[in-house]
Amino acid sequence: RNEKAQSERLTREKIQSRVYEAYAIAKNIYERNQASESKAKIQQMILDALRPIRFENGTGYYFITGLDGVEVLFADRPQMEGMNLLDMQDTHGQYVIKDMIEIAKAPGEGFTEYYWTKPASAGNDFKKISFVKRFEPFNWFIGTGLYVQDVESQVNTKLLSAISRIRFGKDGYFFVNRFNGDTLVTNGRVFSGEKKLWEIFTDNPEKIKTIFGKEYQAALTPGGDFIYYSWIKLNSSDEESPKTSFVYGIPEFQWLVGAGVYLDDEETHITLMQLELTDRIKSKLHEFIGIIIGIIGLFYLFFNFLSRRLQKDIDFFISFFNRAARSDEEINRENIKFIELDQMAEYANEMLAERRQTEEEREKLRMQLNQARKMESVGRLAGGVAHDFNNMLGVITGYTELAMDSAAPESPIGHALKQILSAARRSADITRQLLAFARKQTIAPKVLDLNETVEGMLKMIRRLIGENIDLAWSPGANLWLVRMDPSQIDQMLANLCVNARDAIADVGRVTIETDTATFDKAYCADHAGSVPGEYVLLAVSDDGSGMTPETLENLFEPFFTTKEVGKGTGLGLATVYGIVKQNNGFINVYSEPEKGTIFKIYLPRHDSEAAQIRKNAPAAPDATGSETILLVEDEPAILGMATMMLEKLGYTVLGASTTGEAIRLFRGHGGEIHLLMTDVIMPEMNGRDLANKLLPLHPGLKRLFMSGYTADVIAHHGVLDQGVHFIQKPFSRQDLAKKVREVLDET
Numbered sequence: 001r002n003e004k005a006q007s008e009r010l011t012r013e014k015i016q017s018r019v020y021e022a023y024a025i026a027k028n029i030y031e032r033n034q035a036s037e038s039k040a041k042i043q044q045m046i047l048d049a050l051r052p053i054r055f056e057n058g059t060g061y062y063f064i065t066g067l068d069g070v071e072v073l074f075a076d077r078p079q080m081e082g083m084n085l086l087d088m089q090d091t092h093g094q095y096v097i098k099d100m101i102e103i104a105k106a107p108g109e110g111f112t113e114y115y116w117t118k119p120a121s122a123g124n125d126f127k128k129i130s131f132v133k134r135f136e137p138f139n140w141f142i143g144t145g146l147y148v149q150d151v152e153s154q155v156n157t158k159l160l161s162a163i164s165r166i167r168f169g170k171d172g173y174f175f176v177n178r179f180n181g182d183t184l185v186t187n188g189r190v191f192s193g194e195k196k197l198w199e200i201f202t203d204n205p206e207k208i209k210t211i212f213g214k215e216y217q218a219a220l221t222p223g224g225d226f227i228y229y230s231w232i233k234l235n236s237s238d239e240e241s242p243k244t245s246f247v248y249g250i251p252e253f254q255w256l257v258g259a260g261v262y263l264d265d266e267e268t269h270i271t272l273m274q275l276e277l278t279d280r281i282k283s284k285l286h287e288f289i290g291i292i293i294g295i296i297g298l299f300y301l302f303f304n305f306l307s308r309r310l311q312k313d314i315d316f317f318i319s320f321f322n323r324a325a326r327s328d329e330e331i332n333r334e335n336i337k338f339i340e341l342d343q344m345a346e347y348a349n350e351m352l353a354e355r356r357q358t359e360e361e362r363e364k365l366r367m368q369l370n371q372a373r374k375m376e377s378v379g380r381l382a383g384g385v386a387h388d389f390n391n392m393l394g395v396i397t398g399y400t401e402l403a404m405d406s407a408a409p410e411s412p413i414g415h416a417l418k419q420i421l422s423a424a425r426r427s428a429d430i431t432r433q434l435l436a437f438a439r440k441q442t443i444a445p446k447v448l449d450l451n452e453t454v455e456g457m458l459k460m461i462r463r464l465i466g467e468n469i470d471l472a473w474s475p476g477a478n479l480w481l482v483r484m485d486p487s488q489i490d491q492m493l494a495n496l497c498v499n500a501r502d503a504i505a506d507v508g509r510v511t512i513e514t515d516t517a518t519f520d521k522a523y524c525a526d527h528a529g530s531v532p533g534e535y536v537l538l539a540v541s542d543d544g545s546g547m548t549p550e551t552l553e554n555l556f557e558p559f560f561t562t563k564e565v566g567k568g569t570g571l572g573l574a575t576v577y578g579i580v581k582q583n584n585g586f587i588n589v590y591s592e593p594e595k596g597t598i599f600k601i602y603l604p605r606h607d608s609e610a611a612q613i614r615k616n617a618p619a620a621p622d623a624t625g626s627e628t629i630l631l632v633e634d635e636p637a638i639l640g641m642a643t644m645m646l647e648k649l650g651y652t653v654l655g656a657s658t659t660g661e662a663i664r665l666f667r668g669h670g671g672e673i674h675l676l677m678t679d680v681i682m683p684e685m686n687g688r689d690l691a692n693k694l695l696p697l698h699p700g701l702k703r704l705f706m707s708g709y710t711a712d713v714i715a716h717h718g719v720l721d722q723g724v725h726f727i728q729k730p731f732s733r734q735d736l737a738k739k740v741r742e743v744l745d746e747t
């Protein structure tokens with residue numbers, strides 16, 4: 001396009017300069033001859049000078065016309081000279097001469113286009129472009145022109161030959177055809193444009209037509225297009241190679257221009273591959289972007305889904321925890337989709353299970369504690385009653401004994417007194433059991449070997465259980481010592497064996513075992529009531545009826561019995577329990593209905609290795625005396641009984657039922673008072689305070705305290721100093737005689 005525009009400009013410059021030349025010639029002739037020659041002569045000289053001039057292959061010539069429209073010079077067709085062509089129109093109806101005159105008049109020169117005759121060509125339809133310039137001396141205008149077709153074909157020829165020479169790559173060249181198939185450039189050569197492509201390559205015209213059809217289609221595509229086909233190469237005209245070309249249409253020239261590469265050319269191959277690759281990359285990129293968008297969409301949906309799921313699970317959890325705070329309902333793990341949350345749920349359920357376990361265990365402990373409290377309060381109650389009751393029994397037995405002294409045993413009174421005494425003793429037995437349960441039994445602990453103690457009792461036990469029941473005795477080897485009152489072991493064994501006998505319907509076996517046992521902290525944590533340490537085990541088992549859980553729950557309670565009225569008192573196991581507790585031991589029971597029962601009693605090991613087992617001294621006759629004793633006791637019955645006992649033993653007794661009276665008697669008494677024997681617990685003042693009041697009046701006054709409570713209890717309440725003399729109520733005359741002598745004889 002650039003070349004074409006350029007050449008038209010050059011053409012216009014060319015004809016303009018031709019006209020300037022002619023003008024210069026004419027002007028020169030005129031000026032040289034103006035003075036000497038006539039006007040007509042000068043005009044003739046100008047016409048002669050310009051008429052023969054031809055250019056552009058003879059198609060270029062000069063013409064001169066008068067401003068009146070009369071032809072002066074028409075070099076190509078002189079016959080037209082002298083004619084007025086003012087009204088002449090060209091084939092397109094244009095007044096050619098009139099237009100030129102207009103230009104010549106003003107501005108004096110210029111270009112004009114029209115259709116005209118052509119030298120050596122028939123017809124008058126040749127588009128022409130002319131330049132005219134006014135020649136003032138003769139009112140002429142001089143002009144010349146060129147035919148557009150000529151100019152274009154010249155430009156085209158130049159262009160096509162330039163295009164035909166362009167090469168690129170190994171076999172690259174341009175080709176140009178007209179839209180109608182006329183061949184202008186192909187295979188590196190310029191053609192006249194008179195033959196169609198298929199008239200040049202005549203081997204297979206149909207194939208060539210098909211190829212041209214593709215070129216034409218590509219040329220019609222805005223921006224051009226690629227075509228694929230086979231074509232001969234530049235250098236080997238007999239062999240075709242696959243080729244791809246780009247074809248571009250130029251409608252204003254009716255041209256299609258193309259350039260191509262052969263596909264078997266390596267570079268081409270690479271280029272094409274690159275093109276293809278670029279294409280593929282582009283399409284892949286589109287695909288990829290599509291996929292990414294798709295994936296993002298999916299992810300969005302997935303995460304949305306996931307988060308809703310998660311929210312659901314979390315809500316589920318929250319509601320579970322809300323409920324779990326109040327109830328034991330476990331979380332339903334089937335509804336949970338996330339492994340991690342499921343794990344959490346498992347832990348939560350374990351936690352709940354643990355909580356339940358703890359609550360159970362707590363429940364058990366609470367029951368045990370309740371049981372212990374119940375036993376404690378029942379014990380206190382029983383102890384309280386038994387204590388007073390015991391005092392009364394002491395009075396009854398005491399007086400009965402005194403009365404029996406002065407009544408013949410064979411007399412009716414003597415006989416009655418004996419009955420009273422035995423009933424009082426039986427009552428004292430029951431009371432003693434209650435006191436044992438309440439741990440208020442008067443005891444005389446001794447260090448002893450349980451094996452020896454049990455062996456000493458076997459005879460009695462065999463009598464108790466009868467002939468139909470076997471008694472098995474299995475003493476533990478190297479048994480440790482215990483320190484306790486042997487009579488309490490009697491009590492426990494008798495009660496346990498009687499129960500075992502009662503549990504065995506017909507024939508069976510009772511087994512007594514001893515052993516050593518050591519409990520650590522871990523064991524004791526699991527066994528309520530036990531304390532870590534070393535123990536001696538005393539076990540009594542039977543293969544009898546066993547117990548129901550309800551019985552097991554209550555069996556240590558006083559007065560709990562499953563036996564018929566008159567057969568059981570319900571005090572047996574209560575006694576055992578109290579004794580065990582009093583000796584800082586503990587008791588376990590295992591029982592299964594129809595299988596049997598075993599009671600295991602653990603008694604603390606006595607830690608003094610050197611402790612001696614003292615044999616009971618043989619009973620000595622009542623020790624008597626003649627000293628004066630101040631006896632203080634707020635219970636009048638006991639005061640009276642004790643006074644009688646002491647007087648019988650030879651002592652002088654000053655009896656007082658209050659501390660005030662005791663102090664008065666002490667002060668008022670003329671002679672010496674050798675011993676103060678006083679109750680410990682009294683309404684106004686306790687025995688110790690009384691003693692402390694009297695001591696200044698008589699330093700060295702001997703003192704003996706008495707109480708219904710054990711020395712331990714009294715000492716525990718801080719009422720008695722360590723090492724002072726003490727006697728437990730109720731006491732027999734023998735006990736009293738011995739104790740009083742012991743205190744008086746002490747130096």
Ligand code: ADP
Nearest residue numbers: 499500503555561562563568569570571572573
């Ligand atoms: P009692 O023997 O007067 O009934 P206990 O305190 O000795 O009172 O016993 C309480 C209850 O414990 C008994 O009534 C009985 O039901 C049960 N019991 C005690 N020992 C055994 C045993 N060895 N076998 C089965 N039951 C027993």
Ligand code: MG
Nearest residue numbers: 498499572573
């Ligand atoms: Mg019993």
